[in-house]
Amino acid sequence: MIHLENIEKLYRTDTIETVALHNISLHIDKGEFLSVMGPSGCGKSTLLNIIGLLDVPTRGQVKIDNQILGNMPDKKLARFRNQKIGFIFQSFHLINDLPVMDNVELPLLYRNSTARERRRLASEALEKVGLSNRIKHFPSQLSGGQKQRVAIARAIAGSPEIILADEPTGNLDSTMGNEIMNILLTLNSSEKSTIVMVTHDETMAKKTHRLVRLFDGSQVQ
């Protein structure tokens, strides 16, 4: 499903060159739930961004569904992200000026779907995360856990095969965190979604199929 080959990511300024990722090779199967752990600054988010096609590696190759994605033009890459990948962020990244329903519809806006179709898919996604009764609420009217559930609904509304979650429980207390983790586990088991989750929480990581550890940009486990 996802294949990373000798990925290297360097950040250069005039005077300093920082290695964010070094020689990462990773294969993630379809339907696998993988967690990525490591100390702050070890390159977890960079790895997630590269898998999510939000960033390009300095060297190496990213393949998703056997497609090499390095040289894809911006428009095709955007379409690919839209169809295949859903993102969940630690800080939710909801648009505060839009109600829940419109936030969830956001990825569907970039598809050729009708307003009715968008509404249907968004409603289904909200139902899956248990927020059907909050569609007209604005993000400021929701708790942290509810916000993250909206973010999950947004990530799954377009039925992507891959979900990339960057510390989805990082801003939540343990109860809320467990709730979110359970939703992700359910999505993985029932929808067969491939999930890559960056986390600092060992307990959460243990619930996933496989754990990858990074240290100073290199894979150590």
Added chain:
Amino acid sequence: MITHIYKLIWNKKKQNFLLLLEIFISFLVLFVTFFNIIGFYNLYTTPRGFDYKNVWSVNYGLPSGLNSRDSIAGQVDILKKMILSMPQVENVCFSSNNIPYSNNEISNAVSYKGKDQSATLYLTDKEYSRVLNMQMLSGNWAPAHRKGYSGVVINKMLKEKLFGTQNPIGQVITMGSDKLIVNGVAENAKLTGDYRSLGSIVFKILDSLDRDENYMLIKVRPSADAAFEARLYKTMSNFSKNANIEIEHLEKKRITKNNFMIIPFSIIFLVVGFLIINVALGIFGVLWYNINRRKSEIGLRRAVGASGSEISRQVITEGLVLSTISLIAGTFFAIQFPLLNVDDIASEVYLKAIAFSVVFIYVLVVICSLYPARQAAYIYPSTALQED
């Protein structure tokens, strides 16, 4: 997408209020500006109705010691003949002091069968139309030939207002206590300036004894030069010693008269120009600030599947939707002028002014959005998503 953007803007109406207000006020200023420009253009392109080229006006004093109408008329007619005998002169007519492009105006109410109409009065003789090359539509420039009546030529506009489709020739109209017989109808003429609207005109044909108007209009040949002007001046001076003689060219008078209208409006247009530059900078600044403030939102949109060009389009569309809200409000006010028929100006002028202002605002907003839109398209999603 438009609904999505509209919702986004509407939900942020408090933040967008100043920009909405700025566009609204700009629209109203532009509407007034375009209204004046179109109005001026329409006035300027309305046929002038006469020819001012190679026409000179002469203001002369009557010789001292002439007391009776007969002696004045006799002397002035001699003067006219002297001028006409000059080879550079084509034609001469007498005129009241409201010669074309002068600042003098004589107006009075004209009545015909209970219909009243304000009209500008010109006192002149039958050569007036030849000197100014005016077109006659019917009748001729003849005196009344009836005791107690004066012969007049009216212009087309007055004819339509007083007589409609009826033939006015031979009809009697009144101006105060004067009884005037309409002997002719002339084409409309803009005698007071190129940027003045057409009005009703009465040309009262002076009797051969009415020679105390002190103005002549002289149609000269193109060969008339400064030497001729000096000779003309000398002839006039000899005629009326110790009187002020003033020779003016209608071509110069026209420029001076038009400048009275052009200069103030040029200053106003300059001020409006600066205002528009300020508005453009304002729109540009707000959009650019918005882009910087909304980096994480742009990053998110990129992450969920928007391409750079889609982000760019969204920024421009947001500007257009924002302006549409202001333009709807602005148009609501502007459309009241033609709907309520505030003055006699054709609705077409208002509608054109609204259309030009709307297009101008949209073009301005698109131009001001281009750079921020380009900046937004280049925002790197992975970096933007780290900003809150």
